[in-house]
Amino acid sequence: MLVVSSCIxxxxxxxxxxxxxxxxxxxxxxxxxxxxxxxxxxxxxxxxEKRNEIDGRMATTLPSSGEQSLYNEMVAAYERNDELSxxxxxxRMMADHAKSVWADDAIYLAGMLKFSNKQYGxxxxxxxxxxxxxxxxxxxxxxxxxxxxxxxxxxxxxxxKEIFEQVQSRFPGSPESRRADVELRIMK
Numbered sequence: 001m002l003v004v005s006s007c008i009x010x011x012x013x014x015x016x017x018x019x020x021x022x023x024x025x026x027x028x029x030x031x032x033x034x035x036x037x038x039x040x041x042x043x044x045x046x047x048x049e050k051r052n053e054i055d056g057r058m059a060t061t062l063p064s065s066g067e068q069s070l071y072n073e074m075v076a077a078y079e080r081n082d083e084l085s086x087x088x089x090x091x092r093m094m095a096d097h098a099k100s101v102w103a104d105d106a107i108y109l110a111g112m113l114k115f116s117n118k119q120y121g122x123x124x125x126x127x128x129x130x131x132x133x134x135x136x137x138x139x140x141x142x143x144x145x146x147x148x149x150x151x152x153x154x155x156x157x158x159x160x161k162e163i164f165e166q167v168q169s170r171f172p173g174s175p176e177s178r179r180a181d182v183e184l185r186i187m188k
Contacts, residue, residue: 067096078109081113083117087110107134108139112146120151131143131147147163
């Protein structure tokens with residue numbers, strides 16, 4: 001997510017000042033605004049495709065500005081712990097942009113919001129959805145760890161222990177693996 005976000009922001013700033021640059025395939029003239037935008041979009045789509053390939057995602061294009069603003073609104077509602085504002089935006093994101101590059105992030109935020117509001121059963125369902133639908137995503141290891149934490153909060157220690165051990169075996173050396181190790185030591 002960070003790679004795409006930084007690429008988008010740097011490309012947007014480059015777009016504003018594109019008239020100053022010469023391009024090698026047009027040696028003596030600058031690209032027109034339309035040509036520049038087409039080239040930027042093509043390059044950004046390549047970045048997203050590569051990221052999707054790595055993450056095992058389905059989306060192949062950059063998020064639309066509406067999708068991006070919807071996701072930003074979701075993040076703002078999450079940061080305010082405003083479930084009433086978050087939920088309709090999350091539902092709209094899943095209905096309209098289910099194959100978005102941000103779909104797994106949106107589900108993870110929804111799960112963490114449920115977790116922070118002590119709705120552990122619903123949080124577990126959302127974390128399981130990430131693990132089932134996006135097993136290679138950047139949120140899979142965090143979702144698996146959060147699933148173990150939810151079981152621990154529900155005082156279901158055998159299930160929590162099993163999940164924390166899965167985190168250690170599936171994601172060795174990751175921050176979540178180290179956190180799982182700490183949780184397992186505390187549970188003994």
